[in-house]
Amino acid sequence: MMSEQPAAVKLIGWFGSPYAHRAEVALRLKGVSYELIMEDLSNKSDLLLKHNPVHQKVPVLLHGDRPGICESLVIVEYVDEAFDGPSILPSDPLARAAARFWASFMDTEFRESMWMALWADGEAQAAGAMETKAKLTLIEGQLTEGKRFFGGDTIGYLDIALSGIAHWIGVFEEIAGVRLLTEEEHPTLCRWAKEYTGDETVRECLPDKDRVVAALAPRKELYVSIAKALTGHK
CATH class of the missing domain: 1.20.1050.10 (Glutathione S-transferase Yfyf (Class Pi); Chain A, domain 2)
Structure with missing residues (x-):
């Protein structure tokens, strides 16, 4: 019986964004492999608009076929809870x-x-x-x-x-x-x-x-x- 493969993780970001950086650091601290999709903020992609229709901003985290997760600090907390690895938030x-x-x-x-x-x-x-x-x-x-x-x-x-x-x-x-x-x-x-x-x-x-x-x-x-x-x- 084949073991279930982990859901793919993708991050929609922009190289100069401090908010996308937050999400990337969290993923790297947890040891999560991810694909970084660089967004053209002057010509926003259908992917970004689909997964962040409210604010239409980066970052957006895509985890498998789940809905996109928006807002950098929300992403950091999600990554901390969804993946194994050292804790990011304090335990107390x-x-x-x-x-x-x-x-x-x-x-x-x-x-x-x-x-x-x-x-x-x-x-x-x-x-x-x-x-x-x-x-x-x-x-x-x-x-x-x-x-x-x-x-x-x-x-x-x-x-x-x-x-x-x-x-x-x-x-x-x-x-x-x-x-x-x-x-x-x-x-x-x-x-x-x-x-x-x-x-x-x-x-x-x-x-x-x-x-x-x-x-x-x-x-x-x-x-x-x-x-x-x-x-x-x-």
Whole structure:
């Protein structure tokens, strides 16, 4: 009798997406073989539109003939539960809840202030920069002294959720000409960022910074226009 073959895993992503990176790291940490399907975001495929008709964004995880799984952190949790391998989320319920809280903080409150700090101008930019640095201090406070990563000595859920700080914030700083994360103000967070980006599993799916800068720099005017719109609503 033949043994049942594991369902194929495919990930729809884009090389410069910090959200697709989250999904890739989770799959690699669990040792899951997968096919990476690179999406053309200027001409979205029928596959993407079929499996993420609501937001039409990457990443989307396809596992066998199941419906597509959308949203990066939802994918990370699914991968943690669906596949064998080292746990990504903390086992302790309180630690798990805290990790989810700070992941949400990253994707809502931090992202909004960072956007203003990078792309607004005048008083709005100054206020955004001050707020972003204060939030970086709050995030830095979650790093336990003597531990390499947020979850301990190995990469976990919160490290993945905050990976945009480790790599992509530098991309946007270069395009915008603004410095937000510095060793003088946040030495522990900068140390963590080096640990994260230097990890062997992470490096396997971490896009080259110069390539990401080249790909995103032409969008600068769009980013600025969005910041202006946000300023008008405040």
